[in-house]
Amino acid sequence: MAHENFSIGDLAKATKTKVVTIRYYERIGLLPEPERTAGNYRSYSAAHLGRLSFIRRARDLGFSIEQVRDLLSLSDQRDRSCEAVDAIACAHLTEVDRKIADLQALRRELGSIIDQCGCGTIAECRIIEALSP
Amino acid sequence: MAHENFSIGDLAKATKTKVVTIRYYERIGLLPEPERTAGNYRSYSAAHLGRLSFIRRARDLGFSIEQVRDLLSLSDQRDRSCEAVDAIACAHLTEVDRKIADLQALRRELGSIIDQCGCGTIAECRIIEALSP
DNA sequence: CTTGACCCTATAGTTGCTACAGGGTGCATA
DNA sequence: TATGCACCCTGTAGCAACTATAGGGTCAAG
Numbered sequence: 001m002a003h004e005n006f007s008i009g010d011l012a013k014a015t016k017t018k019v020v021t022i023r024y025y026e027r028i029g030l031l032p033e034p035e036r037t038a039g040n041y042r043s044y045s046a047a048h049l050g051r052l053s054f055i056r057r058a059r060d061l062g063f064s065i066e067q068v069r070d071l072l073s074l075s076d077q078r079d080r081s082c083e084a085v086d087a088i089a090c091a092h093l094t095e096v097d098r099k100i101a102d103l104q105a106l107r108r109e110l111g112s113i114i115d116q117c118g119c120g121t122i123a124e125c126r127i128i129e130a131l132s133p
Numbered sequence: 134m135a136h137e138n139f140s141i142g143d144l145a146k147a148t149k150t151k152v153v154t155i156r157y158y159e160r161i162g163l164l165p166e167p168e169r170t171a172g173n174y175r176s177y178s179a180a181h182l183g184r185l186s187f188i189r190r191a192r193d194l195g196f197s198i199e200q201v202r203d204l205l206s207l208s209d210q211r212d213r214s215c216e217a218v219d220a221i222a223c224a225h226l227t228e229v230d231r232k233i234a235d236l237q238a239l240r241r242e243l244g245s246i247i248d249q250c251g252c253g254t255i256a257e258c259r260i261i262e263a264l265s266p
Numbered sequence: 267c268t269t270g271a272c273c274c275t276a277t278a279g280t281t282g283c284t285a286c287a288g289g290g291t292g293c294a295t296a
Numbered sequence: 297t298a299t300g301c302a303c304c305c306t307g308t309a310g311c312a313a314c315t316a317t318a319g320g321g322t323c324a325a326g
Binding site (some may be wrong): 005034041049050053054057058061062071074075077078079080081082083085086089092093096097099100103104106107109110111113114117119120122123124125127128130131133 | 135158175182183186187190193194195204207208210211212213214215216218219222223225226229232233237239240242244246247248250252253254255256257258260261263264265266
């Protein structure tokens, strides 16, 4: 069996991706258009499955669609230095760290406000008070 | 001076909010429509300024627009129990904690992959390898 | 009057999906 | 053959929370 054909549903199940999301990736050019059956159903190859797996893994790691696009492009250039890959990954890691820090600051403030709240009426609610001018 | 009037630009500066965002809040009903000048400029009262401050503080703490809408409604009911406020705040805090945990898991995985990357060619790139099937 | 900062409305775009509408295909079963 | 159900298709609009763009009016100082 030199050529396996997968339906879009097969790909969706194999990669835990929604069918509509796969169509979306095709529309934005992230996944190449596959061949079609006589019934106009999409017919994917194993290479498509591999590429979609890459996309999902990168998305799960929080890389933006554009970053994924760049990573895919770079991954095709086997002899090229992986410096650019490193740059994308490190920029993303820095962004993740910033988000964590922001959320932690937010959490501290919010937690502090909530801790002060002894449930009475709105008029004496510390949460409302903290938000009010 | 019993009645102070602020332009939309005044409000924007006072609350570090963009003018277009203030118009947006009005459109979605979060901020009541103000009076207008003869030239059709919005003319805000101090009460508007107070309400916008509340909105911005709540947004900065990560509350969704809908949560802010609910909090605003609750804040007007002075004699009511602040239980509902507490519920909104705690639900939000739980969500923030979940986001932090997710990001930290992601960060650990991403960081580990990046640490293994000794820059050579794409063909031997550990980052690309980690993403590939 | 001119100019520049500010204001106005309406509409479309951003990111990454996701929902909905309406219709076709494939296959198993009666 | 007919039916039913799961799956497929395209096109378009929606979601959250803004934000950009287009085109035009207002205000106040020089």
